[in-house]
Amino acid sequence: VSHPISIVIPTLADHDLLSRALESLQEQQRTRSCVDEILVVDDSGDETFGVWLASEHPQVRVIVHPVNLGFARSVLDGVQAASHEQVMFLNPDVLLRPGCLEALQETLDSQPHVAAVAPYVLLNGTTVSAESLPHLLVEEGLPRIERRELEVNLGHAHRDFPDGIPVAFALGGACLLRRDEYLAAPFDSRFEPFYWEDVDLGQCAWEAGRSVLVDPRAVAEHHHRGTIGARVPESLVRAAIEKNRLLFAWKHLDEDDLAENLHNLAARVIEHDLAEDREALIWLLMALEQN
């Protein structure tokens, strides 16, 4: 028997995007035997957005940030305000296909060791699944995310992984987890402003003996409407990614991998300097400062 979920949607006052996301959630409600809670956390600082939301979608709870506090903070505020035990992180550009929430909840309910479960995410509604099944590799002491190649029958459990496909982490833009567990160990602030925080969350779960799964019975579509790339210079985006990759390595690598990482970095520092690659040195310094 299904029980209600709190769905946390961080937004930047994109009316169209949010309307479509909410329509997709209404569709979900048709197959649900309970009413889920929808919490929209708006980071735009646009006061009129809350008014619009209240009039157009009165069933939605709104949390308005006067200034943009970022993804991690929005999610945290949403989870803190959530009324239900399970919370779904949902980016407004992710649309859930029918039965998605049911399937995710069933997986989470039936497997207490599962820390988070994510749907199988299709890129832009096609059958190309570019974002699901992330797999973590460590090369020369540096972590790298790769997509795991696995044939999936959409809407059905995988024959080799009937309980769900183990993945390195659940995408921060579409995953179901438990509120209290998340509040006990939310996204690590060291990974601010963005990127790698969900990878870290997943890794922490695995390190704690928990699992992170993708349930192919639950399908979602990611209609990319990237907000970061449009608002932030590419150099900063890259700096955030590379800084967080290093922070992730230093946080999670085992002794041998860490030693390799640090030795390689020591050599690379000299190489970067000789090659006058200042950016790489800046990423390293930013990671060192935030470590």
Add this chain to the structure above:
Amino acid sequence: MRIALLVHAFPPRSMTGVEVYSEALARAFAVLGHEVEVLACERERGALHLKQQREQRDGWGVTWLTLSEGLDDEGQRRQAPGGVAACGRWLDREQPDVLHVQHFLGLGAAVIDEARRRGIPVVFTAHDAFAICDEYTLLGPDMRAVLASDRQALARCRLGRGVLDQYLGAHDGWLLPGDDSLPVRRELEEVMGETSERVDQLACAIDGQLRARLEAVDRADHVEAPTAFLAQKLLSAGLHSKVHVRACGIPPVPVPSRSSVPHSPLRALYLGGYFEHKGVHVLLEAMNGLQDELQLTLRGCHGSSDYIGQLQGLAGDLGVHVGGAFTREELGGLFASADLLVLPSLWVENAPFVIREAFAAGVPVFASDTPALRESVRDGVDGRLLPQGDVSAWREALRVAASDREQINKLKAGVQSPKGIEQDASELLEIYQGLVARAQGAAHKRTERLPEHLRGFAQRHGELEGLSGRELLVRAVQGLQKLASSRGVPLPELEGAVEMLASNHRLRERLAEGQRASEWREQLVEDRARALGHAESLREQAHERASSESQRADWQTQVADEGRETLRAARAELELSERTCQEWLAQLEEAQQAGDSLRKESDWLRESLAQGELEHRSLEQSQEQAKQISEAQQERLDDLEHSLRAGAESHERLQAFAEVLRQRIEASQSAYAELQAEREGARQHESFLEERLSASGEKTGRLEQDLESSRAKLQWRGQEMRRAVEEGQRFSLRFFGRRLGQRLESWGEREGDQQ
């Protein structure tokens, strides 16, 4: 503040005004506690191109950028290939807060954009007219004034420099007017008066280059010039930026104690380069006759060898020594032993440092009267301004100065201390700080546009971007060491490497240079390997040739042996032949007699032959002509055939047309015949009608006559009848009464009707 200076050359390798000033400025900034890095070019043939080598000076650094490629190419002399990118790498390493471009000769004005792209504000000081014109003295190679706006003239100047290069090896030199018969002068004159397509094309190319240069200067954040004259030149050339007029400072000139009384004889001093446009020859010519009254000292750090030769010739007669280079340390002593400085320049000049150095030493200046120099020397107050190139005027002014000690004393009293380098540095720092604050404000605005949660991250990123390469390296290594230590990971000792990389010697640059040198050597090795391969193939060819020659020698030996055998046989044959010969001699005499006869015949035949040959040649010529005619006729024939074919086609068309015409004519003829016949018929009918008409006429006449006659008859008969009637009436009345009379009347009426 971290200040970067960029200059085309630098002491001690080059000791002229801008270079010495830049060095003094760097030192002044360092003394004021700022970090200073200088990028200076050095040109060295055969050296590794774009080699960067940092030299640590007292509290500041200078990086020498070697330019070795493109020194012979006109465009690349002004903008070395890869120079701008090398400058960018230097900026990346040094991360200055501000870049002050003193002169961009050799690198190009694009260095301004290179800095601005990195968010580094740029100050540009125009020390000469190079920003608007390659002829930075505004003099052509023929010493004639040239306008920066006259691109054709600039093109001719460039071609003229090629001529000087070719004849004198003095590319950036000048040629004084003189003996016009010299090939170099003749050719230079030709080129300087040339109007041709190549001048047009070159002018077009120069226009593009100068526009780009000026646009880049326009993008500098602060442009200044030391004189209003030069500022005006820049603005006239199309610069849109405000040009700030600000005099440069000079380093202190410590002058040993000296007497305030002028020397006897008066001592004049010339300091500067020995180039034609400096007008030293004018000075020497003016000195002619003043040797006893005036003592002239010439000291110059460099110049063109031809001109120095000329000067030595002139100076030798006057007992003047053409002195060589001097150091900054000597400067005070030189001024102390001089009563006046002479500056007989033949170019427009700008703001010569030497004038202010003289003033700093309390020495008045006699200079050429140009608009720019009027801004430095006040005539009659702290010096004299004399007509440019006017030997007589200079001689007279020097004579007066030599004889009138009061004038020199008065001028000395009028000299004011110029701006010192410290004051200059302070003024510049104020300008730099304003620009840096503006740049930081712009960066802050960029950060403010970001979402709030990103601002701190972006700001820190920006701060780290502002660190020099050395600082980034040191901090990164220290941070890594700390991290490794906290995690118990032993790291190799990096301090030494970092120290080497970040030290004064700049191992990093040397490694980079080493890498480039290694690539260059690899290329050299490849070239040598190719040369070796070529030599090897030559050796093999030589070996093959030697082997072939040996075989040939064997063969020749064999041939020689065979020859010797043949010789023996030939000797035997010879003896036999001698005998035979005797016999033949007898026969020969007989034959000679026959021969004489034959010779005569032969002579005749030869003459005939010669005649025949002449005729043959004539025939050949005729044949050639005939051939040409034949070819021409053939061509004409071809033309005719072509015309014939065209005629035939026209003929056919005409025939067809003629046929149509003929048919039309026939039709016309038959129609004509019909018309003729009709006409004949008509004519006959007309005749018939005429005849009938005539006959009718005649008949009518006759009838008329008959009628007339009948009328007359009738009239007569009527009268007769009436008389008869009257007579009858009278008779009837008389004989038959009334009845008979009526009958007679009725007869009379009938007669009248019939008529």
